[in-house]
Amino acid sequence: MRLTAVAALVAALVISAGALAQEKYPSRPITLSHGFGAGGNSDTVARIIGPVLAERLSQQVVVEPRVGAGGNLATDRVAKAAPDGYNLIVLTGGHAVSGALYKALPFHPVDDLQMLSTLIYFPFVISVRKDHRFQSLADLVAEARAKPKTITYSSVGVGSTQHLAGELLASLAGIELVHVPYRGGQAPVTDLLGGRIDVMIDTLTVTRPQLNAGTIRGLAVTSPAAWPSLPGIPAAADTVKGYDVRSWMGIATTKGVPEPIVKQLNADILYALQQPQVRDKLEAIGNEVRGSTPDEMRSWVAGEIAKWRKVIDDAKVERQ
Known part of the structure; x- marks a missing residue:
């Protein structure tokens, strides 16, 4: 009887695990974080794209500012979150600058995140x-x-x-x-x-x-x-020869999020960027709208970090 009970318990656990594994994503609200104040560029862009993502995903997308450390507090939270696709972050050009400027961060600016897609350049x-x-x-x-x-x-x-x-x-x-x-x-x-x-x-x-x-x-x-x-x-x-500073934004999530979810989120972000209510608003505030693949965004961020390292060295800016 004990063996039968144990077998039944194991079977129930296996069935439960299988059901969870097959649970449709997303099944609860998604948090879209950024690291700057309300009304700023990150907040504005997040609130433009958030509603279309919510409609596409059939789940609420909650925009959540987590201000501090030049955006790094918000990034650290997402980098250390569960790899389930429910924590997204709007990264800015400042993310690459931090990767070049700081001697040490509590996360790796490329390897500890799963890039999803770039959004805009400006x-x-x-x-x-x-x-x-x-x-x-x-x-x-x-x-x-x-x-x-x-x-x-x-x-x-x-x-x-x-x-x-x-x-x-x-x-x-x-x-x-x-x-x-x-x-x-x-x-x-x-x-x-x-x-x-x-x-x-x-x-x-x-x-x-x-x-x-x-x-x-x-x-x-x-x-x-x-x-x-x-x-x-x-x-x-x-006036100042050779001066050139252009920035960008993109969306990332936690490293280790399952590939099907990464593909879904990338497709949904690209879809959102194509919608007139998103593209027109982003262009109206002076941005060039440009999505990407996850790999393209990863390469872009790594390249930006390398570029800013050179700027910091050439300008003799003290690393933090």
């Missing part, structure tokens, strides 16, 4: 308050040379792409600027308008509403040539 805008004394990037450079370490600029955290964009500008122009890190969101805009910082280096998502409202003035765009959706704002490279 430049940054170097801007000032509308009534600021700087009328051009050349004005900024001239004053910074005459008065080193007196001009402040914002970023969304130490190790963010905005931070390195400022460091690269200073290095190539032969000037010294004062870096003021924030946690993303609208805080840099608030302090720029309030006169507490001189210069903001930020995404089009954050900058464009203020440009349209006439409250700030764009001195330059960080792409090597003028950006199509920002007519009238010159490229920084017109």
Whole structure:
């Protein structure tokens, strides 16, 4: 009787395990994390793509900001999550910068994540308050040379792409600027308008509403040539030769997620990017929409880390 009972228990466990293994994904809500403040670029992009992913997956997709450490707190959480596909993260160009800037991270920026697809590519805008004394990037450079370490600029955290964009500008122009890190969101805009910082280096998502409202003035765009959706704002490279900073976003999940789920998520992200309600909104805030395969995203992130390592070395930025 005991043997029969044990056999029945084993059979029940096997059946239960089989049922779980065959459980349709997803069977519960999915968390789409990012590492920056509400209202910032990551938050905006996540909330544009999230509803279409939710509809496609027939499950709720909860956008969850986890602010801190230049986005690395959110990435660390996803890197250490269960490999079941229920924890996704919007990675930014700052992820590659962190991989190059920090001596040690609590996760490997490539090997501890399963890349799914890139989403967008974009430049940054170097801007000032509308009534600021700087009328051009050349004005900024001239004053910074005459008065080193007196001009402040914002970023969304130490190790963010905005931070390195400022460091690269200073290095190539032969000037010294004062870096003021924030946690993303609208805080840099608030302090720029309030006169507490001189210069903001930020995404089009954050900058464009203020440009349209006439409250700030764009001195330059960080792409090597003028950006199509920002007519009238010159490229920084017109003033500082060789300057080129463009960033990106993509979605990743935890390493070890089963391949069928990886393929499904990749297909669903690519589908979402093709929908007018997603593509039009992303392009309207100045982005180039471009999806990828998981392998293409992995190669891209690894290449970006290598690029920023060289920038950091050339600019003599101290590693954190």
